[in-house]
Amino acid sequence: MTSTRTGRWVRLDGTTNTRDLGGLPTSDGGRTAAGRILRSDNLQTLSGDDVERLVRGVGLRQVIDLRTTAEILLEGRGPLRRVPDVEHRHFSLLPERGHHTDVFAVEEDDVALDLPAGWAESLLPRQVAEHDEGEHPAVRSYLGYLGHRADNVVGALRALTRAPGASVVHCAAGKDRTGVVCALSLAVAGVPHEEIVADYAMTAEIIDALVAKLAASPTYADDMVSRDVASHTPRAETMDRVLTLLDERHGGPIGWLHAHGFGADEQAALRARLRD
Template identity: 85%
Template sequence: MTSTRTGRWVRLDGTTNTRDLGGLPTTDGGTTVPGRILRSDNLQTLSEDDVRRLVGEIGLREVIDLRTTAEILLEGRGPLRDVDEVTHRHFSLLPERGHHTDVFAVEESDPADLPEGWLESLLPRQVAEHDEGEPPAVRSYLGYLGQRADNVVAALRALTATDEGASVVHCAAGKDRTGVVCALALAVAGVGHDDIVADYAMTAEVIDALVAKLAASPTYAEDMVSRDVTSHTPRAATMDRVLRLLDERYGGPTGWLETHGFGADEQARLRSRLRE
């Protein structure tokens, strides 16, 4: 059988940016454990073989979906939604109008009929005055933390809900929203600043294929073709800056988490997901 793994990458037919958070060094000389938490781009186009590999070989049991309600309804039901063993949880990192907190119930009740107004469902994000001088990507990431701290914490909390099997965190590209949540998870696990930044920047290795994949979807095509590939490419300096700002303002990512209600006990449970 051909291995689906190349280093930390998990090679699948239907994704281009799936990798394991295991195998990263920690500041105390340890290593994060493979097969516990994965990060990925959109899972809508997984093949039957992908589903078999994820569920049967890797042991996937939980999907943490960071997309907006509009994205989920526009993209439609993905193949993992038909797998009873896999629990889906939704935590949008962008402000939204409406009260459809159970997006998957909406999806199942009338998946073919997108409610009127969902395309305009995103609220304008406010930029804190002290962040106005930051680069656009840094401002966006700080916006997730500033305006949807509840769902950032909820996504991390969901990763502690099971002790068995693997979880996957994903958005559309698996680089921005996913990058912020995974950076916090790795910080809790004890992975150092430079290795967190390097994990974030790995998406640049597959950016051409990733942009091509998203451009094939009507949901994302306009954004993909209206800008060049370089503008979509994650830069190490972006995550480096976000982490340094968290250091300055909160004493680090774990300090931000403590400030927002994700304290020592929950951090210990999350750490145990990525550490022996």
């Protein structure tokens, strides 16, 4: 596939769910800026042309990886790891059964020795929040990220404020963990609730290709083939409900961020990254 930009989609040979957070309307009549923050599925299978376009064309200088340590070790080093100008930061949104102070310093040859015990139980985004038993499972998962890994949610946003060039936020599919971090980023930029929901739901447009891509990886194949495509498809109601609960419980995403140490100065820095 030739790499082309169609609207906000960034069409690459090695990814299925890459798009730019630029071009979204804001509540004050503006729009988010293109080429600042991208969201994506796993970057392991980028082609040489993809890397060239991202680094030289988009100006990519930072990768925010939301996968678990186990996922990173099992998938191995992606092609962007060979680019010295691109910084990689790791912020898992799931509980870790083991600990690496610098997961990107661990070589693939050490996988058999370094995989945390019980890694398979926490490989995919099934973490759920307590006290929300009545909510949809996906909503509970997203609340679980915010409840159990608030430190890494904030850490990812903090890293985005400090990037010298364009950043890409990704997990495996680029819809759940990436969706939550990007939703908070867009809220800080002043993108209204309904537009954040619409951005989240865009992944449904390419879900068949995304599931097929993940099914080709031994890391994710079992989960992909054990459930139908519909169960993997993001629903607008999921993100709508998460944002509504943040409104009710914290005064919105901004209130949640304030409560977890991401204050006005850092919010202003992230807003500046996403706005002209």
